[in-house]
Amino acid sequence: MNFNLLWSAAVADELARGGVRDAVICPGSRSAPLALALAARLRPHTVIDERSAGFFALGAAKASARPVAVLCTSGSAGAHFYPAFLEAEATDVPVIAITADRPPELHGWGAPQQLDQQRLFGAHAWFAELGLPDPLTLAHLRATVARALEQDGPVHLNAPFREPLTPAPEPLPVVRDEPAVRHLKTRRVAEVREVAAALSQRPRGVIVCGPRDARDDLPSAVRELSQALGYAVLADAASGVDDAAAHADLILRHETWARALAPDAVIRVGGAISSKLVQSWLEQAGYTAIVHERGEPVDPQHRAAAVVPGEAPSVCRALAAHARARGPLAALFELAERRARGALEAAFADAPWGEPLIAREAASAADLLYVSSSMPVRDVDAFAPRRGRVLVNRGLNGVDGILSSAAGAAAVTGARAVALVGDLALLHDLSGLVAAARLRLPLTALCVNNDGGGIFHFLPIAQHPERFEELFATPHGLDLEGAARLCGAEFVRVSDGKTLRSALQRPASGLRIVEARTDRAANVSHHRALQSAVIAALGDPP
Template sequence: MNFNLLWSAAVADELARGGVRDAVICPGSRSAPLALALAERLRPHSVLDERSAAFFALGAAKASGRPVAILCTSGSAGAHFYPALLEAEATGVPLIAITADRPPELHGWGAPQQLDQHRLFGAHTWFAELGLPDPLALPHLRATVARALGQDGPVHLNAPFREPLTPAPEALPAVRDEPAVRHLKARPVAEVREIAAALSQRPRGLIVCGPRHARDELPSAVRELSQALGYAVLADAASGVDDAVAHADLILRNDAWARALAPDAVIRVGGAISSKLVQSWLEQAGYTAIVHELGEPVDPQHRSAAVIPGDAPSVCRALATHARARGSLAALFELAERRARGALESAFADAPWGEPLIAREAALAADLLYVSSSMPVRDVDAFAPRRGRVLVNRGLNGVDGILSSAAGAAAVTGARALALVGDLALLHDLGGLVAAARLRLPLTAVCVNNDGGGIFHFLPIAQHPERFEELFATPHGLDLEGAARLCGAEFVRVSDGRALRTVLQRPATGLRIVEARTDRAANVSHHRALQSAVIAALGDPP
């Protein structure tokens, strides 16, 4: 034991006292004292690539509901944490990024593997410099780490060390090494009587549940609020609320039903929903109240009348206590949902092989589904029933890091996780496959391979074919089986719904890649056909 290790052990102890159970550790020399301490006190996950490691930690934090630590060495290593920390900031996920650093005397004079790491992530994280190990500063170290764990969202702790960086024994000084004061958070529920009264005067209302990774009492609290007001509940696939309207994106494509269902009031919970059509339709409501927990309140058009900070289940129950109305939209939406669900079941029984079918089968098969942005999340949201747990990285809507995030979720839950990604998302995150393979995680990656960016076919740029393929669709022409060989993963290629169902019903014992090849050009028509089937089946509203 030497003092560097004692100092690092104090960091690890405070992390554990603050609720951290998992540490994602990247290899490095300057970070060795902390790596040893974290591995001793927490559950370690060794990930080679810092970018993948940070997304791994993000998925682990979302799935576990606890803060997760990430550690790297000095130099450029920490910069690879940036994309995942930006996503964590946007969604309020508590990541503890720890960057080892060289001591001050090695900065500014050409020493290798050093740069100014202070506030490396700017205003996107809460930052603290832990300072060089110092016997007199040990109480300050513990207090700083404890304070960091009391922040909302990601934090950055910079930790410089002089040698020795290994467990070389040395005489230890007498120190005061006691646990720091704990920083507890209590979020009082806002006074909601005025808002409840406003909602009670508007019986035509909706509760809209967006993406939310917490597993708590929100489903029952939303049900109580819905019953108190007669409001319909619309739930994004990643909301964690199953007892709700799942097919609003399809229902509202029927103009008559969109008019009949138009709300006077909307209560928003969670993040931004996936459907642009539904979002635009909601903006016509004359009164919107936002329940705000994490990240930014979702109100880009500045139409809300009230933003209510607090724990979402508590706020919903407080509103349910005071609000009373006899709204009609719950019953009307229930009728539309029943017709839409029946239309989809009939349509999918004869549907051609394509991306909507793949998304639906993946959602039906998974207990824990991690879905990529772009087309996969839209297809799951539009065409799949609400069941199982769905996680997404929708704070910034990027397609990077999904496989790594899914691997992190699998690591902390023990669940046989399924990641639904496109081919470009898979190529963005090959490091996630490496991490899952090294850690022997039971992860199935279903890759929709349409040889490029299929979402661009739905956008106006598709009407300008001159350089569409080169600059937007970006076909790669790669054989994805090579990624499976690289990682020693099981590889299965499927081309029909029965084969996909058969594969997904068989539990994965390790990393498995299921390639589902599709036709980008036909994908738009597949979507239009399913939308038309639902529009026709809805008929006229009563």
């Protein structure tokens, strides 16, 4: 049995023993073991928005005179409980927040959807770290939960989990024997030459450009470095680098091509890329150099041989000045990219209505595209052409605040801005719509409404249908036209590519909400069909 589930069952059992009858559950992947355990042992109430969930738990605890648990996933999700916790503290209401967390080895290394969640609520809540599931500390776990139930007022329990998060077993990963990463404190010429020499000895390389907000001459600097080494350039949609392989996520699904393109070296620029498949493929490289501008270096697997500090354009040019190789991957990736692009153009010419088509049209129409986490950013990254400016909030990978962020971007740039969000992201940030309407910003909020959390259909939990809709997909059945009426915005509902294209190309004088309804189950089929079309068109590598 997956020990994450046994550990979670012990938490749920101890809560029930202590008088807890109700659990408010917010959908999430990292929290899946606890969601399943709490739903089996307690009375579950699924609430989509964590801020709303916190107050839901507060009201339930007041009315029942019992402690109530509220669960969320890792990252920014738990922070949304804060307003309700302040109220619970002021009135000694027993609300127990359980925040799922990434394991310790992913903290401080640029891994997605992680922050320091310990004592997230400071002095406003009693706190305990439950630790990673461990059969040797099960008694300690139960004692900790029991002690939490003795407290007056709000309680915060932080619960880290390693994958697998669902019942399917997975083999343990192989432990690496290589030495830990060496961080260069300053960028000295000798150290840059050392890194450049190491890259020159590894001609099969790729330059990976992740999300980056700055608008500078990075594209030309990356081009210089690529030409100096013969390295391929792989660019995330939000990297600002357009002259690059844009469809690596699709290309690398072809096993023969994935082997033929396997790199010996990787140069990383910018934040973490959105494709988990590409990230896994990059981990086979024997040498990784990270261009580190600020924040945490993106190295959650601790595979970097060197971290070079400095502004990305200048670092890339410094490396290009000292590195020389004639690598084959630039030309090989260019061939694969050309075939993949042709396959997508043919497929989208008569593609059915669905989320990949919506993402492609949004990226083609917007001067500034603000993309939500979850499925929208993945669809833009996989299927859309690289044009215009793409912004994302991917530091913690939350879907909260996207509309407000897009409104701010529209206000300072005056660009023809489109916010591409899912229905849950829109419901998370209705106040963002109000702000955009009040300020009369020319913002188009393009909402992909699949009535729930579509991304969960692509995760392992989808193989366990018994409580999938209730706990993870969380359909809401809401009519989003009411949101437009609420803030006086123009509303357009579209159901085909031509109508969507027309709605996006027509200038917006203020806030416009475009609702594109889709089907979650059909969306999986659309993705697989497009992936198959690209794989078929790639053929075999030369």
